[in-house]
Amino acid sequence: MQATGVTLTAADKLTAYPLIPRIAAMAVLGAVFISIIVLAWSAKKTDKTEAVIRSDLLALFTLAILVAIFQTIFYVRGSGYSLLKITDYFVFVGAIIVSVAAFQIGLTKNKIVGGMLVCLIGAYCAIAFIEKEKVLGVYRDRTALMPLPSAYELDPHSARATVYPDLSAEPLNLFLYQNRYGPNRIAFRASETTRFIPTGGLDAAAPKQVARLFRVGALGTTIADITYSTNPSSAVLGIAPLEGQTHLVQPDPYWLAPEGGSTVDLLWRWLSVSGKFVLYGPLTQNQRTLEVNLAAGPDLRPDNQIELYISGQLLLTVRSGELPRQITVDLPALSGIENEGEIRIVGPAGGIHQLSVAKLLSFPR
Known part of the structure; x- marks a missing residue:
């Protein structure tokens, strides 16, 4: 993306990736999407007994929507470097959105569900680590053969x-x-x-x-x-x-x-x-x-x-x-x-x- 930018026609298709990373990527995307809906639904309610106060939910929901809008605009325009930078700067937002949404609807209070969530996070980290090692391997080989x-x-x-x-x-x-x-x-x-x-x-x-x-x-x-x-x-x-x-x-x-x-x-x-x-x-x-x-x-x-x-x-x-x-x-x-x-x-x-x-x-x- 840094070198060539991203376009709707030149970007790698999702089906080009191996099955397990593809499933993990779709699962994370789905979790973030559902969590944003949960934030919007919770922020709309006026119940004062909610786990997270309404203003915090609204602030997090607004940030998520703004980042998503900018990412979509940069993707459609083919601004690969800008898309990469905004994704890097706000990479922490996805984890916060999912965590707050899970806490808001009470998933973390159930020990069985909480254990399942921990296992899912561990599986995601393992998949991401393996894929990152492949990328770093390419960088290592490339750097070793290039001039200092x-x-x-x-x-x-x-x-x-x-x-x-x-x-x-x-x-x-x-x-x-x-x-x-x-x-x-x-x-x-x-x-x-x-x-x-x-x-x-x-x-x-x-x-x-x-x-x-x-x-x-x-x-x-x-x-x-x-x-x-x-x-x-x-x-x-x-x-x-x-x-x-x-x-x-x-x-x-x-x-x-x-x-x-x-x-x-x-x-x-x-x-x-x-x-x-x-x-x-x-x-x-x-x-x-x-x-x-x-x-x-x-x-x-x-x-x-x-x-x-x-x-x-x-x-x-x-x-x-x-x-x-x-x-x-x-x-x-x-x-x-x-x-x-x-x-x-x-x-x-x-x-x-x-x-x-x-x-x-x-x-x-």
Whole structure:
């Protein structure tokens, strides 16, 4: 939820979970729902002999309704992070609601019923513990294979320069956080993170570098990308001159997450409709060539064709029947530091696996 938000269509279905956690989740939801009804019914009564005073019941009922309303709104809007936060902040409310309702209707006064409630709570805790252990196991495996936070730090002894991180999502956030007090200026696109404000007004004459993390990642979290050409065996973080480097424009629903092998030169991405990237400059006429490996996916149609653009200029057109193919094209003069390129699939789009793209790189002539 933190990474992608929640929508009514993309959220996991309840039937996707194992049977026992599913039963436990439905039982807890039903208990909370019934308890809210009990609170409303009890708060409406005027009997002064009730176990809990009316004002306390009304306050708890109001809090429960407000939290439920906000949770529903955030869920429908797909605000996953907001939904996660409000659930975390008010996670204690559900237990209080059920406890007060059980006390209000006298369930806790009966020893047999009280014992059954204790057993049910113990069963729920056991199920929750087992499921939490599974989640923590995934976190442990993922953390063990990912770079340490210190690996994201730039060398403090390097020359002061403007650094463009070729990263996105959480790796970009961690890189920015680790280097927030460093001497280097860091520039990135505003769309790639909401946690930091990008540097503006950069001097075109100032020395510029690109930073890349050459660890592929694990368990669906890929750090490297198809804009990487080598896989250094020693350093996790690599710095290179910015001129001529490529960087995918993220986030983009048409670029699927990287897939491939254990080294960066084996990575590839599925693409549909259109995928944009940045080619850093400035570059003179025929100073560099742009290369990319393209292969047809299962959703590419025979009447589709692929067009390659740089700064709005059409450089090459390839028919679907000519794939797979390694494309090499001479680059025109580019005056900007960031020059937007695009791989465009012309024609009907029948799915998300139209084109496989790998090794999107530029090389000096």
